[in-house]
Amino acid sequence: MATEKFEEIVGDFEFLDDWEDRYRHVIELGKAMDPLEDALKVPATKVDGCASQVWLHVTPEDGRFHFSGDSDAMIVRGLIAVLHALYDGVAVDKVPAIDAQAELGRLGLNDHLSAQRSNGLRAMIERIRATAAAA
Template sequence: MTPHASIDDTLAELVEEFDLLGDWEGRIEYVIELGKALPALPDADRIDANKVPGCAAQVWLAVRRRDDRMTFLADSDSALSKGNIALLLRLYSDRPPAEILAFDARAALDRLGLPAALTRQRANGLNAMVGRIRDAAAAAVQK
């Protein structure tokens, strides 16, 4: 990802990567690989307040504010959930709150075809992760 590329540019990069992978088996494997590359979440951030409710697995999402940008740190005890949150962090991390809120996550995820490849429970978890990110951005805008 190019430093400070727009969220739409980052989505376009992801779409290209997903298109090269072809079938869903390859795409899911790629998402899992994204999760393996996530930096370790500090133990101090593995708290109940950072858990994302509504996920099939345990997912932690910590929020950091730096200047006018939001950075997210995350982890999960499930390889697929960890991959899903890694993909979302690639889209959302290190962005201003207004850009996060202006981005249509549902359309983006549909463009990647991700919800269709997941079980209903996993898709609901993915939506819960997006919701937590958007809630953090909305709270930052109100401050």
């Protein structure tokens, strides 16, 4: 059920031998993302439950789920980029069917993130799912 963009990340992770390289790749994905406009970094877009500052701006359009995001932590920006690859462009009604934990498990993220980062990632996924359900 994963998007083509997410499958590319899975392929990249399979090519990378160790977690340090994968960690760097996640950071690079975050660096490649366009920053969220400061005007969108407001309480309504802020994600609670994350150790760092995180904002997700969702814009469902023509039945498709689109979002952008940002964080003050580079690894979290990278995690946002991974979630973007997983969810952006998916039909809004298909978002709840995506098993994000299983998909992210394919990257080994569940085993290599701190408890705080894992909680923040879950909070971002919950926000995405709740926003899609409300759309």
